[in-house]
Amino acid sequence: MFGKKAMIFTRARDTVSFFVGLILAAYGLIPILFAMKIIKFNLPGFLLNLPVTVMVWVVAAVGLYVLIDGVIEPPMHIFHWLLIIGGVIFMVIGLIPILYSFKVVPFTLPIKDIIVFQGIVAAEGLMLAIAGLTMH
Numbered sequence: 001m002f003g004k005k006a007m008i009f010t011r012a013r014d015t016v017s018f019f020v021g022l023i024l025a026a027y028g029l030i031p032i033l034f035a036m037k038i039i040k041f042n043l044p045g046f047l048l049n050l051p052v053t054v055m056v057w058v059v060a061a062v063g064l065y066v067l068i069d070g071v072i073e074p075p076m077h078i079f080h081w082l083l084i085i086g087g088v089i090f091m092v093i094g095l096i097p098i099l100y101s102f103k104v105v106p107f108t109l110p111i112k113d114i115i116v117f118q119g120i121v122a123a124e125g126l127m128l129a130i131a132g133l134t135m136h
Helices: 012-035 052-072 080-101 114-133
Strands: none
Touching: 012 052, 012 114, 052 080, 052 114, 080 114
16 A cells, blocks of 8 residues: 555465465354354355364364464564464364363363354464465
């Protein structure tokens, strides 16, 4: 703006993070907006009927991706620590039920609703999309 050229998508990682983030945000937000009757279309049934056990793995894997994206982000960048902290939190939310299923930890999170996991995936996606648009 004001005569400066934007530096959006300065690296391939930014572009990949942005588009992966958009896909994940759409996957999480569309069912939530449909349930709230804000939009009149939804995702295909095979995507909506994923069991919570699969969604836990998705949340953990995307949390790791957010964490890695944060570590790669330049340390003085505004999203560096936000992505690292968010990635760790999301990864732990996904890992606790996985570790519980393998009897590694004696407790699990009381989350059984797929909508909660879709909300978490949407938040992860939005973090990646926003970080992909930032200037370096």
